[in-house]
Every structure is written in C-alpha cells, then in structure tokens.
Amino acid sequence: MSDIIENGPATGNNPRDDSLRTIGHISYALHAVVAVGAVLPGAQPSIVLLIAAFILDLVKRDDARGTWQESHFSWRIRSVLWAGLLYLVTIPLWLLFVLPGWVAWCAISVWFLYRVIRGWLALNDRRPMPQ
Numbered sequence: 001m002s003d004i005i006e007n008g009p010a011t012g013n014n015p016r017d018d019s020l021r022t023i024g025h026i027s028y029a030l031h032a033v034v035a036v037g038a039v040l041p042g043a044q045p046s047i048v049l050l051i052a053a054f055i056l057d058l059v060k061r062d063d064a065r066g067t068w069q070e071s072h073f074s075w076r077i078r079s080v081l082w083a084g085l086l087y088l089v090t091i092p093l094w095l096l097f098v099l100p101g102w103v104a105w106c107a108i109s110v111w112f113l114y115r116v117i118r119g120w121l122a123l124n125d126r127r128p129m130p131q
Contacts, residue, residue: 020069023060027053027076028120035116038109054080068128072119075129079115083108
C-alpha cells in the first residue's frame with residue numbers, strides 16, 4: 001500500500017476508498033461552513049460543527065492508514081489544531097486592542113478557509129496532501 005502514497009492514488013472502484021472519500025467530503029463541508037462563518041461579517045461559526053468534524057477525523061483516521069487519504073485526515077486535524085492555537089494566542093489582542101485582534105482573527109480564518117479549499121480540491125482529484 002505504500003506505493004499508493006508514493007505513486008498516487010488508485011482510480012479503480014474500491015468501496016473502502018469511496019467510503020473514506022465520502023467521510024472526507026463530509027468533513028471538508030463541515031470545516032467549510034465553520035470557515036465561511038468565521039470570515040463573513042455578522043456570521044457565527046459553529047464550534048459544534050467544528051468539533052463534530054474534528055472527532056470524525058480522529059475516529060476515522062486509522063481506517064485511512066496506509067492509503068493516500070491518510071494525508072487528508074492529518075491535514076484536517078493539523079488545520080484545526082493550528083487554527084485553534086492561533087486563535088488562543090491572539091485572544092490578548094482582542095482584550096487589549098480590538099482592531100488588531102479582529103485583523104488577526106480574520107487572517108487566521110482566511111488561512112483556515114484556504115486550507116479547507118485546497119484540501120477539498122485535492123480530495124476531489126484523488127490527490128494526497130503534503131505531509
């Protein structure tokens with residue numbers, strides 16, 4: 001199976017592959033709703049959807065082990081962890097200076113949305129994500 005990751009994904013009909021791709025599409029969709037909600041003014045991103053997608057990725061990650069889709073699970077998990085850490089680090093900006101805090105949170109949200117779109121497009125094309 002390691003040659004799948006190195007040489008690219010298989011393109012045949014594989015029920016396991018199809019199931020993991022469906023889970024990937026669901027997870028990316030949940031991440032996208034949260035990311036768009038965080039970027040649009042007045043919209044409220046749903047932390048519940050983000051937690052649901054994160055748990056889904058953690059639970060199903062082992063099922064993808066050794067396949068090209070494993071990189072997508074890692075990509076989504078890392079995206080959430082990094083975004084969460086960056087949001088936490090910028091909380092003092094919100095408390096001390098509202099405008100810089102808002103700018104920082106918008107930048108983090110745009111970065112998160114970029115990662116969601118990039119990953120989702122790669123999943124759709126059956127390409128692994130960089131490690």
